[in-house]
Amino acid sequence: MAATNKGKTAKPAKVVAFSVNGKAVELQIGSEPHQVESSHTLAHTLRETLGLVGTKITCDNGACGSCTVLIDGKAILSCMTLTVECQGKSVMTIEGLADPVSGRLDPLQQSFIDHTAFQCGFCTPGMIMSAKALLGENAAPTEDEVKEALSGNFCRCISHYHVVKAVLAAAPGGSE
Amino acid sequence: MAQEYRFIGKPTKRQDAAAIVTGGAQYLDDIKFHNLLHGKVLRSPHAHAYIVKIDKSRAEQLPGVEAVLTWEDVPDWIGGTPRVVRVLDRKVRYVGDAVALVAAKNAQIAKEALALIEVVYQILPAVFDLEEAMKPGAPQLYQELPGNIVTAGTPAFGRNCLTEVVMGDVEKGFGEADAVCEGTFGYENIANPIPPEPPGAVAHWEEPNRVTLWVSNQASYLDKIILFHLFGKKVEVRTHGAACGGSFGTKLMSWQVQSYATLLSKATGRPVKIIFTKEEHIAAFVLRPGSRMHARVGMKRDGTVTAVSGTWLVDTGYYSATTQAQVAVGCGEIQLMTRCDNWDLKTAIVCTNRNASGSVRGFGGQELKCSFIPVLCLAMEKLNIDPVEFIKKNYVKPGDGYFWRDGDWYTYRGIDYSDCMDQGARRFGWQEKWQGWLQPSAVDGPRRRGIGVGVHGNADIGEDSSEAYVRLHPDGSAMLFSCITEHGTGQRSNYVKMVAEVLQIPMERITVSPADSLVNPFEYGPFGSRGTYAIGSAAIKAAEDARRQLLEMVAPRLDAKAEDLETVDGMIFVRGKPEKSIKWGAMGYERTILGYGRFDPDFTLANCMTTFVEVEVDTETGKVELLHVVNATDAGQIIDPPGLEGQLNGCLGSSGIDSAIFEETVLDPISGHILNANMIDYKWRTFSELPPIDNVVLETPVASHRFKAIGVGEVATSPGPMAILMAVSNAVGVWLHEYPVTPERVLKALGKINANGKVNDSAKVNAKVNAKVNAKVNAKVNANAGSGGAA
Amino acid sequence: MKPFLHLNAQTVAQAVKSLVKFEGRARLNAGGTDLFGLLKDEFLPEYPEAIINLKSVAGLNYLKQSKGILRIGALAKLCDIAESPLIKERYGALAEAAHAVASPQLRNVATIGGNLCQDVRCCYYRYPRHLGGPISCARKGNGPCLAVRGDNRNHAIMEGRKCFAVCPSDTAVALAAFDARLVVVGPAGERRIAVRDFYHPLGNALERDEIVKEIEVPALAGRARQSFLKFTLRRPIDFAVVSVAALIVVENGVCCEARIALGAVAPGVIRATAAEEYLKGRAIDVESAAQAGELALAGARPLPKNAYKLEIVKTLVKRGVLGLPLETAGEGDAGGPCPHGNPERG
The missing domain is CATH 3.90.1170.50 (Aldehyde oxidase/xanthine dehydrogenase, a/b hammerhead)
Known part of the structure; x- marks a missing residue:
């Protein structure tokens, strides 16, 4: 692939369209107040443009997992993702877990309540989203697999022990 | 034994649980x-x-x-x-x-x-070391603070605020000692919660x-x-x-x-x-204070401390807001853990050109003990005293006295924590593992295990004032007015639990006011470990006051005296005769009843946390791994079991135990930049490295409030760091003097890196260290085998 | 982040064209995990005018083996490399290295190209603008290196010159042991650069308008025992304090091929050639492995605060050669064939 053929340079996009919690979102790209700037992170767009403030920002630099959301089922950090690069993706946030009609909580959320798997609760949405990604890929994780899946999530209160129990208990294929 | 209650002591759902797990909890930025x-x-x-x-x-x-x-x-x-x-x-x-x-x-x-x-x-010119800052000619941060020495004492604690521990006759005390040891230890990694x-x-x-x-x-x-x-x-x-x-x-x-x-x-x-x-x-924002202590202790063979003298230097960074308060509380806490008649411990708070230190869990005592207990250990080592026996003997006992933060003398009326320490030691297996000072508990090739113990407690559980209102509604519900936020301890829900227990109505029928200073009465806040006793007392008294008013109001309707009435689930009846009852609505539907409760400071009770740790040191890389933690405490009465367990598990984070293992704020020694102001380079514990934690919680009723409970959450971080320093020192056979125990410090202690930073011949060093340790272990094992045979 | 122009490249050629057009004022974005640190902390004198998204280039995330050569597209994600049966089976040290990077969420987006091209982690270099920074330094070309007299616990113990920051890439260490090459595309066409030659004290070997397109990993002669050991203060998230990749081929009881690569000790990945030569023709045992560890330190000149790394290098080389895990209990017996050490602890 030599670089000399067909000399076009890369181009910017004018709109970005993706889904958030099953709903289609289309945003114009630009610097007007109603638009999304190309430098906006997904975390910023979720919180400030779409009003989905359940996604928390702790370090805003890729180190703590608080802003974890799912993109196409994978846990990613929304503070390290450009909104303009989400074209065509399916984004799921903590607000998208409960059943939209009945309001019934996701089994993971219920398990976090039942196990008091939080203290200050600020890191909890990110924890639940990392766990959600894990259970999506592995219905019966071992304790070590739970720890591995959550190893990028910061919690300073040390809710870890309760979280591990909550996730294992919520695993559909788990024995607990 | 703890009493059986309807709500207290039962695991109940936090009131904010659903909001937290759905992302609906509103934090400031939301x-x-x-x-x-x-x-x-x-x-x-x-x-x-x-x-x-x-x-x-x-x-x-x-x-x-x-x-x-x-x-x-x-x-x-x-x-x-x-x-x-x-x-x-x-x-x-x-x-x-x-x-x-x-x-x-x-x-x-x-x-x-x-x-x-x-x-x-x-x-x-700038100055970053506290002793440099105290020297004549050092850069001066404030005209108002000559010599960079911060004015001692905080007005918040009154005119006689505790700034030192001086009593008895230390020279006489040293004269009575079987061993006198001195040393300098620092807890200066200014960890950040x-x-x-x-x-x-x-x-x-x-x-x-x-x-x-x-x-x-x-x-x-x-x-x-x-x-x-x-x-x-x-x-x-x-x-x-x-x-x-x-x-x-x-x-x-x-x-x-x-x-x-x-x-x-x-x-x-x-x-x-x-x-x-x-x-x-x-x-x-806020760092832990830096703490450096030079101390001399006298000790008898039986573990009696005969004298303590020394200087506790505290580096507060570029200013102090709470450091005097931390020093005052620390000076009180050192007496709680060292029953000694002769003291001459002076303090100084020093300003340096770095970000400020401030209030952090462990408030003064953690900083002090991380520097002081190692000095006590030097004497224990000399006299071959088991540290668990030492802390049992030396932790405050009923009838003992101490100067507390306001400079007044208080007589302790709480419990003896020896049983709690024993139970913790048993759960940990202390006796089986303890091999003596500077002895590993186990050796496997280059890996050596060591154990350590730390203790901390404070009489802050009854500090400062609290007020609360409880408002009863004719529909059988109630509202608690208390100006506290939920910061993770679950206390907002716990106060609901206390009020529910007094009023005997389901917790779901009680709401808590928003933490708005306009509508709520005075509240100092859930600092220290005061939440359970101090704030809880105000909430309980407000609920009792409201209940009393309600019962007095409806007593004529039931032809009874108010004191003979009971109320359960919004119904009121004569005790033992629930068949004839009336609803709270009897108060009238255009009425509410407002109860008021107040707590005034009480420094005569103290909590206690003992933490046992086992570490494994890789002597070839210097890496320290935490293998096991046992926390032992007595809460009087557990209010909420999962919440308490969470608080105790918190011993690792928020610059607790891990401030001895890998947490530190790295300051450039020349320019003063904080070099690790990000969450990759500032280390925190992850899910991948969770040691087993056992929490031993006793429930010996304490003369606090109606539910005989005291707070223990805050102190969970505090005994751990000194226990780690002890455990690593025992594992490697040499005293470490600084926190955290980085690979560099461990390798230096092992003699593998010399003072110039160069590497020593590893084969020779290893042979020497192994020979020394193995000889000691073998001697110990043989001795044990002998006595075991006799038993 | 400050605004920038965001461009989606459809092909590598387009991306190169755009680089040429912006004359050094554009940056490539693959996984973004390193780039956003730069954009958020603004620690460099210049802020990029444009960001060229490479994820829009289709088909650059392949992992394929043909004629004994493993080819990895630069956009292959670390999570896929760590989980690939092909790589786990034949290139276990690389799978381990990919798995050792950062956190699960970052491995889900981080690419191998990005991992190889990431900037250094020096705390002076990266000191954020909004905390009274940035700090001038030799690497930025605007001042002396403060790490030399300051806190250099994470810096180079060998081959530092002007700048003492170390190569932070984990995958580079494994790839250097495999003698891998980077296929680089620029305005003048393609060229190949060995991973071990890719880094120098002030940057890497890429020209301003070049892009890493592919990683070529030649086949190993024989069945090697592979090991990747990464020493950190805690797991995961951390960058290596020291890392070692070791490939050892033993035939008839003696070592016939030894490749030992050292990471986080120098501006680039170091091949411990003296140790490699020493091991060839010898039985692999505790003594020879320990001696290899000593020889791996050839040329080391630690700074005042990082001599501890020497001990860790020695230890990791020894354990890597023996095929022992990082947290090993004993060093007795090499214990037969160990596919690629470093199992997770419980």
């Missing part, structure tokens, strides 16, 4: 405001400098910028203890000090405006003199009081607390960010929000 501006802070590149000139004109011209403030623009609001720190000053005293404030229509524009402010500095939610504030100024603030704090009422005084008692302050994303004591003081938001709102007439970045949070 609240929407109309017409909001965003504030940013320009920070100093120099550790010590005068601002010679500031040109803000280019910043002001940037579209979207609404205000730029420098020290020349702001009122003379002065914080700190004593009041020496101007909100914006013409002098900067650490790298990151506030130089100017910007408000703009969004945070990005505010940030860009910072770059357009031109500042000319006159750089001054880093709650996930960064510090921040939203302020809305209304002319001429009123400001409403939305804060992230444990106790929003305290913010109101601090700011009222800071603003020269001329501004009416209202504070709203909301869910708080962690504090660990640090957010007790957020006066700077709150003042910045207030000033920018005053300048613009619009609400202004400032949320620190995580980098600012780490480099420009």
